[in-house]
Amino acid sequence: MLFTQAFGLPVITADDATTVGKVADLTVDAHNATVAAVRLSGASDRAGMLAWTAVEAVGPDAVIVRSRVTAEQDQDRLPAHHRALGSRVLTEHGAEHGTVRDIAFDPVSGRVLTLYTALGEITGARLMGLGSYATVVRAEPV
Numbered sequence: 001m002l003f004t005q006a007f008g009l010p011v012i013t014a015d016d017a018t019t020v021g022k023v024a025d026l027t028v029d030a031h032n033a034t035v036a037a038v039r040l041s042g043a044s045d046r047a048g049m050l051a052w053t054a055v056e057a058v059g060p061d062a063v064i065v066r067s068r069v070t071a072e073q074d075q076d077r078l079p080a081h082h083r084a085l086g087s088r089v090l091t092e093h094g095a096e097h098g099t100v101r102d103i104a105f106d107p108v109s110g111r112v113l114t115l116y117t118a119l120g121e122i123t124g125a126r127l128m129g130l131g132s133y134a135t136v137v138r139a140e141p142v
Contacts, residue, residue: 001058001107003085011040014056015067021048023063027081028103028112030130035110037078038063051078058107082130089117091139092128100135 009023021040027049029036039049050065057064089097098118105112105124112124115135122137129136 001105003103003105005060006058006063009058009061009063011038011050011063011065013067014064020050020065025081025083026103026105027078028084028127028130029079030127030135031079033112033124033127035105035112037081039081049078049081052110055110082132084130084135087130088134089115089119089122090134090136092136093139095139097122097137 003026006023006026011020011023012018013020021042023038024041025039026035027037027039028034035052037049037051038055054065055063056066084100084103087100089100091097097120100115100117102116103112103124104114104116112127114124115122115127115137126138126140127135128138
C-alpha cells in the first residue's frame with residue numbers, strides 16, 4: 001500500500017465500530033524502517049495519533065484499530081513526527097536523490113518497502129534517518 005492511498009481513510013475501532021478520525025499522515029521510525037504511528041485528523045478526543053501496534057488491519061476503505069483504549073496506548077513511546085512525503089532525500093555522503101513522492105509499506109507489518117523519489121526508487125532497507133531537513137538513505141553499493 002502507498003502512503004497516499006492511506007491518507008484520508010477513516011480509522012475505525014473493531015470493538016464498537018466507532019470512527020476515531022481519518023488518516024492525516026503516517027509517522028516513520030527510520031531506525032527500524034517501519035510505520036510507527038498513524039496521525040489523525042478529525043479526532044473526537046485527545047488522541048491525535050495512535051501507535052501502529054494498535055492497528056489491526058489496513059485496507060482500501062479503512063484502518064481498523066482494536067479498540068479506543070488500545071488506540072490511546074503507547075503514545076509516549078512514539079518517535080518524533082517528520083513529514084516524509086515531500087522530504088529532500090540525501091545519501092549518508094550528502095548526495096542528492098530528489099524528494100520523496102510516495103512510500104510503499106506493508107499494511108500488515110508496517111515495514112517500509114520502497115521510497116519513490118523524483119529520481120527513482122530506493123528500497124526501504126536503505127532508510128537511515130528522517131528529520132526536519134531530509135530523509136537520509138544509505139548510498140547504493142558499487
